[in-house]
Amino acid sequence: MKIVIIFTKTLLVLCAVVSFAFYPAYVRASVYGDTYYTYTCADGEGYLHGLGITVTNDLPVVFNIRNAMWYVSSSLSYGQKDANRPWNTSRLLLPVTAGLYSEYTFSSYPFKVGGGAGCGAVYIRKYTPKHYGPYMDFSQTEVHNAIGPRIEAIMGIGYIITQKTSFFIKAGYQLSWFDAQYIEKNTSGYMIHCGLQWTLQGTNKGLFDE
């Protein structure tokens, strides 16, 4: 039952992200979709592995900044600490962020580099031994949920495979905060994404294309 609830919630969030991001796609701009594996260090909550998506749209040229895009990104990660120990805990992390990303495509090589920053919210769902005051019953599980703000900065490099597909690796740092019992207040740390970027509308752009 819990899995169904999480699945439904996650699907709703992702549908909202995708539908929002695709609204202007039929108007004019290029649209990119990233699917990636993500490795996140969440400080006291440990290391998490997950999968994510990012939808990126061209931004109209503002302040003479070219190759600027806005993006909406979400991922779902899972991590376990102290596996095979009685006090083991596990958690799910679901960030949703939006931000700006700028990308530069090399003219002579099939590579592009970029960087950006965004902010949003992050949801955590943590499974711990059941607490009885200061004591714990390791034969039972209780669930803790929290939502907190999140900001992130990321930069990456991409290899253009075809006009519609490229492979990328991105690295960044995220700052997240929670205010809930049994969940670490600060879960900041680095993150690594690697995956495929699919050009859903338009093509991979050349240098200074508009």
Added chain:
Amino acid sequence: MNRKNKKNRSMLYHYIMCLAALLLVVIGCDGMRNEEPLQICFIRNGDVWVMDEDGSNLKQLTFTGTNEWPSWSADGKYIVYGSVTGGHNEIFLMEGDGSNNRQLTVCALSDENYYCPTWLPDGSGIVYNRFVSTSAFSYIGIMDTKGDIKNEYLLSGINSRINALTISNDGKMVAYNWSGTNFIGLFNIMTQSNNSALITPTNYSLTWSPEGDSFAYIQGPYIYKYDISSALNTFSYSSIYVENSFMGISWRPSGDAIVLVSDALPYIGICIFNFNTNQFKSITNDSTDKHPCFIGKPR
């Protein structure tokens, strides 16, 4: 144009299907945490052992010395216990699997000993009794996990060692049984006030309840529960088989059961008494077993 739009729609369709598939993979990882059977540490033939609460998965953790009073930290990671070494009762600490075993205390006086170590509820330190026999001074003390003594209080009106000791959930009060009279006393760490005859006459092992408002103790073949605020024995269970003594009792962290030692037939060894079902269940059959303590709930 139509062909291009059709291609884009196809790409979008594949993209969304791929996302759905990836999502299902991740959701599949959403397992509960690995729940573990509750373990009990205890003494058998002078060594520290652990087992699951159904009596299975027996494992011996110590192999030397004469050991007593193992107490599991609330986070389950460590066991503190007493051991006779060099002619003195000292305090030792090890991890829950028996590794990294080290001695925390070294008696400086020829006539002093450490007794009944147990954990502060938050795991930040260890509560113990130190008794100096020549002067007949008995102390309640708190040390950190390196063995450095943080505070030590002289128990007024006590001229003997302590047989059993338990600390309240908030870490402010210590209930103890002292061997001079076998009375149960109550020491308030905050006010440093001591009532050495809280419960009389002869009593035995005691353990603070997980709810925090009371402690359970053994008096003859009965389990009593003493409520701190009302100063009343709120209930007793008479259909148990415990006749003696300082063999140790400990609450299950959930508060629905208590583990204790029976020395009367038909049960000999460690037993669990379930308050919900009012049932008494034997889990070992060894007359040397004593001082059981649940993981996650210090004595």
